[in-house]
Amino acid sequence: MTQVHSTAIVDPKAELDASVTVGPYTVIGPHVKVGAGTTIGPHCVIEGRTTIGVDNQIFQFSSIGAVPQDKKYAGEPTELVIGDRNRIREFCTFNLGVPGAGGITRVGHDNWIMAYTHIAHDCRVGDHTTLANNTTLAGHVDLGDWVTVGGLVGIHQFVKVGAHAMVGFATAVSQDVPPFMLVDGNPMAVRGFNIVGLRRRGFSAARLAAVKQMHRIIYRQGRTLDDARGAVDALATELPEAAADVALMSGFLANSTRGIAR
Known part of the structure; x- marks a missing residue:
């Protein structure tokens, strides 16, 4: 009983x-x-x-x-x-x-x-x-799979945090956080990508390289978001082993409603 x-x-x-x-x-x-x-x-x-x-x-x-x-x-x-x-x-x-x-x-x-x-x-x-x-x-709020959120974090209504992202301690999250990214601070900023978490989950060298390249395209090359989305989409052909990761990022960028953290 x-x-x-x-x-x-x-x-x-x-x-x-x-x-x-x-x-x-x-x-x-x-x-x-x-x-x-x-x-x-x-x-x-x-x-x-x-x-x-x-x-x-x-x-x-x-x-x-x-x-x-x-x-x-x-x-x-x-x-x-x-x-x-x-x-x-x-x-x-x-x-x-x-x-x-x-x-x-x-x-x-x-x-x-x-x-x-x-x-x-x-x-x-x-x-x-x-x-x-x-x-x-x-x-x-929508949290994807494998998201890690630090202590004392507040996430604004309707925000999406993509799979495998990490949010640092005491961050105020008011915009969408793309998959794989690492954010923290007030105001919130993208500091890099969640390489430690991805390695722990067994991401191959090729998949890590693809995530690094997506981070560079979106955050380090001065592109508009539309231009960045096109460049990210092209990675699926260039890096077929990471095609699912690229699709995850591309879909997230296309469906963001609050604007992504940049």
Whole structure:
């Protein structure tokens, strides 16, 4: 049977797998679904239409699935969906979505989410991200896979951070951060590309060379953004081993809505 501490309050309509563990004084609402192997620590509140996958670990004092901090929200049946194998540390706050923007806040798989992280309504967090202490995501933020965010970072609403990018400590992120790039400072600036992270993920010498060349094209040659996009596209033919990386960058530049960090 599900291991629920005697002091926890779990609504009888909640759907918890038999292998779920719930700690003391935790409260779980009627529309919550929790998958196999997930552990929920003491003093947590999990509410709203929240779906949590398998093998997650949610530490004490987290608030998961609360209504969004949006004045337009009027109790609509929006959602929070959390994937598998995430580590969610103390005092994290994840909110439901709002109508008109999909209505779903999504957190992917295998994420390392440190204490006091806030994920606001309609955010999309990919897979394998690392969000250090006090990371704050405003509404509609989109983080790609393998993004690393330093402590005390604030990310403006609707900003996109591309896959494999890294955001340094205490940076205010108000523009889109292209894939692979390394940004920090106030005002934010691109300092280079995330070579250490890419090496740790097994990027070949050819792929690293392609990322370095994309960084040079966008940031070191004085090109307009349209001209830079064309030059980046040409790399797919010149460096076929990195064609997928080039396509990732090209697609990101084409779909940026807030303008890229330059």
